[in-house]
Amino acid sequence: xxxxxxxxxxxxxxxxxxxxxxxxxxxxxxxxxxxxxxxxxxxxxxxxxxxxxxxxxxxxxxxxxxxxxxxxxxxxxxxxxxxxxxxxxxxxxxxxxxxxxxxxxxxxxxxxxxxxxxxxxxxxxxxxxxxxxxxxxxxxxxxxxxxxxxxxxxxxxxxxxxxxxxxxxxxxxxxxxxxxxxxxxxxxxxxxxxxxxxxxxxxxxxxxxxxxxxxxxxxxxxxxxxxxxxxxxxx
Amino acid sequence: xxxxxxxxxxxxxxxxxxxxxxxxxxxxxxxxxxxxxxxxxxxxxxxxxxxxxxxxxxxxxxxxxxxxxxxxxxxxxxxxxxxxxx
Numbered sequence: 001x002x003x004x005x006x007x008x009x010x011x012x013x014x015x016x017x018x019x020x021x022x023x024x025x026x027x028x029x030x031x032x033x034x035x036x037x038x039x040x041x042x043x044x045x046x047x048x049x050x051x052x053x054x055x056x057x058x059x060x061x062x063x064x065x066x067x068x069x070x071x072x073x074x075x076x077x078x079x080x081x082x083x084x085x086x087x088x089x090x091x092x093x094x095x096x097x098x099x100x101x102x103x104x105x106x107x108x109x110x111x112x113x114x115x116x117x118x119x120x121x122x123x124x125x126x127x128x129x130x131x132x133x134x135x136x137x138x139x140x141x142x143x144x145x146x147x148x149x150x151x152x153x154x155x156x157x158x159x160x161x162x163x164x165x166x167x168x169x170x171x172x173x174x175x176x177x178x179x180x181x182x183x184x185x186x187x188x189x190x191x192x193x194x195x196x197x198x199x200x201x202x203x204x205x206x207x208x209x210x211x212x213x214x215x216x217x218x219x220x221x222x223x224x225x226x227x228x229x230x231x232x233x234x235x
Numbered sequence: 236x237x238x239x240x241x242x243x244x245x246x247x248x249x250x251x252x253x254x255x256x257x258x259x260x261x262x263x264x265x266x267x268x269x270x271x272x273x274x275x276x277x278x279x280x281x282x283x284x285x286x287x288x289x290x291x292x293x294x295x296x297x298x299x300x301x302x303x304x305x306x307x308x309x310x311x312x313x314x315x316x317x318x319x320x321x
Contacts, residue, residue: 066264073260085254095257102263103270151241160244169249191246233242 054118062109072118073102079119080126086192087130089173100129120202127189127203134181144177148229151175178225183218190215 054075060068077098084097105125112121150171154163172192176184189200190211200211219235226233 066267069267070260070264073263077257077259078254081257082254085252091255094255095259095262098257099259099262099266102259103266106263106267154245155241160241160248163245163248165248165250165252168245169252172245172249192249194250235242 050114050117055114058109058112058114058118061106069106076119076122077102080122083123083126083193084130086169086173086188087126087133089170093133097126097129097133101126104129124203124205127185128205131181131185131204134184138181144174146171146174146178148231151231175222179218179221182214183221186211186214187218187222 054072057068057072061072080101081094081098084094084101088094088097101122105122108125112118154160154168154171157163160168169192176187176192179187185204186200189195189203190197195203197208197211197215200206200215201208204211206214223233223235
């Protein structure tokens with residue numbers, strides 16, 4: 001059995017473990033109360049609460065239980081993979097980025113305050129990892145060649161709904177790759193991921209007004225890109 | 236068809252795309268185990284330096300104490316025989 005019990009993360013103060021235990025107990029108690037009221041009202045419990053399984057596995061992971069962290073990875077790797085597929089469409093790079101997210105998450109597991117679901121926390125780390133990947137490779141942007149001819153070809157199609165989703169995603173990925181990393185990040189989160197301004201702000205760590213300004217600037221750059229080629233893009 | 240609807244429709248289409256499945260659990264746990272080993276290796280010289288430094292510090296303290304003691308004895312002896320020099 002592989003063990004990571006001697007990892008620095010395992011060397012944590014007991015206070016934090018107790019804090020997590022209290023959260024598990026409170027979560028169980030509140031879960032029972034929620035279920036009670038949900039049963040009374042015939043409604044389902046909210047999905048925005050922190051999962052008890054997650055809290056337990058985090059506590060065990062912090063104690064060095066590699067099986068617990070494996071369970072966390074297995075629960076969230078497809079979610080993280082989905083986010084990072086918008087950052088890199090190369091299968092090898094994509095997998096490496098997903099790995100980076102889970103390594104980074106493990107090393108900062110102690111900072112998770114369990115105020116929001118673990119999926120939100122992973123989404124934030126994924127956005128940061130993806131953004132750093134873009135920043136690091138910003139000089140290679142020109143290699144992602146965007147073809148206006150391909151855009152026109154799709155524009156001539158009668159039913160865009162019939163376009164293969166992968167083809168559409170590939171074209172949009174190339175289009176956004178023409179922008180600097182910050183602009184690309186905000187547009188990817190807002191439009192490709194379908195995040196609201198609040199969600200984008202949470203994932204990027206920016207203020208809501210910053211997200212709005214950045215989004216407006218990015219859209220302006222996209223319009224200019226089309227204008228330079230004698231085309232118009234309405235956003 | 237205008238460009239605006241094309242962009243919106245393309246985004247909607249792109250959102251339907253299924254991303255490739257990933258299975259990184261083994262790799263992540265391997266990386267974490269390896270980083271632990273690397274950390275141990277990097278700690279080893281620091282442990283040696285710390286041990287040598289603490290031994291050296293203890294030696295210096297002992298030497299200082301014994302030198303102080305010897306100096307005191309010398310002063311006493313000098314005072315005792317000071318009448319000879321006078």
